[in-house]
Amino acid sequence: MDWKRYQIVLLEIHGSADDAPLAALRRKLSGHFDESDRVIVFPAGAYEALLWDRGMSREDDAAHCYAVWNALLPDNKGWFAAAGGTVTDISLIGQSYAEAAELLHHRFLFHEERLMLPGDLTLMAESYPEKAPLDPTGEIELSDMLYYALDIRSMEAVGRFFDELEERVVGFGQAEQAVKSAVTHILTMAINKLSGQNQALYPLLQDAPLFITEAFRQPTWEQLKAVAAAHLSSLIERIGGGSKDAVLKQMIDFIHRNYKENLKLELLAQVFNYNSAYLGKMFKNYTGENFNAFLDNVRIEHAKELLYQGLKVHQVAACVGYANVDYFHSKFKKYVGASPSSFRKKEPSE
Incomplete structure (x- = not known):
């Protein structure tokens, strides 16, 4: 086999648990090429492999090849193909194979409808910089x-x-x-x-x-x-998306559902995609209270209910979003006019 150049193309069928899809792929590809074409189709472990003399390196050629093969292989959804670099000596086809295998190893980050080419490794590395594992x-x-x-x-x-x-x-x-x-x-x-x-x-x-x-x-x-x-x-x-309610109405509903969380205006500004200072002004104009006072009132109302039910003060503080019981005590006294302990001793009004 004396060709001017050699290139390996590897094909992979995603999620294939047996050899049958690969064998069908091999038959269809083998039948696609003429006897005059310098193409050899052969199994290569988890892949199907082509050895040819085309030296594919252009993206438009890779896209055209993908479109032709995709039409040829309608039953093989989720397939990927990668071309290794072109070599001029048959003894170096292992290098082309290794490059194609490396490309398929990273195909999770590839999203174009064409064969993967050696230059794509650099493009993917630039598009998705390395990250430390998330803690x-x-x-x-x-x-x-x-x-x-x-x-x-x-x-x-x-x-x-x-x-x-x-x-x-x-x-x-x-x-x-x-x-x-x-x-x-x-x-x-x-x-x-x-x-x-x-x-x-x-x-x-x-x-x-x-x-x-x-x-x-x-x-x-x-x-x-x-x-x-x-x-x-x-x-x-x-669950009721697409509502035309104003952002501030959604924000108030959100606070009532999540008052136990560590809510801050900056967090809600990020969630609703607003500048926090601007959102704070809008909120005060709409409710008549600043964000922190509104949140405190919601929490204190729930705290009163829990105290009536007989929960201890430290339990109530944790249940309504106050990590520090002394801070809860001062907030409760500010808004209710009595300490949580003395309030708990009273009977709820009829």
Whole structure:
């Protein structure tokens, strides 16, 4: 075999558990080329391989080839192909093979409809800089960000969550399964928190594990993100999204649902995508109180109910969002005019 150049192209079928799809792929590809073509199709472990003399390096050629093969292989959805570099000596085809295999190793970050080319490794590394593994605190922060986005029924906020998720989790060189595990864990925590905070939503959230599993099975980051976003959009519609209520009405509802959390104006400004100072002025104009006073009043009203039920002061403080019992004591006395202990001794008025 004396060719002027040699190039390996590897093809992979995502999620294939046996050799049958690869064998069918081999037959179709073998039948596609003429005898005059310098192409050899052969099995290569988990891949199908082509050895040819075309030396493909242009993106438009790679896109054309992908379109032709995609039409040829209608039953093989979720397939990927990568071309190694061109070599001029047959003894160096192992180098071309290694380059193609390395490309497929990173196909989770590739989203164009064409064959992967050697230069794509650099492009993917630039688009998705390496990240340190996300620690548990980071996972909680991201899950809370998604929870808040779902709680206010905002796809715009969900979009910002995915941007932040990509920025902090998806990086070149990270194992695909590690990224998927972190993402699905974050999604699961957010959904569980949403269900726990609002029991009425439980029936609408029962299918959440199915969509999270579907997202996990996607072969690329862009497909995973698209599947998850589509399901979350549908979920928001089913739980009452698309409301034309003013942002401030949504904000007030949000406070009443989440007063136990460590809420701050800056957090809500981020959730609702407003400047915090501007949002604070809008809030005071709408309610007549500044944000902190409004939140304190909501918490104190719930605290009064719990004290009537016989809970101890430190228990009530924790239940309504005050980590420091002395701080709770001072706030309660400020708004009620009596200490929590003396208030608890009184009978509720008829």
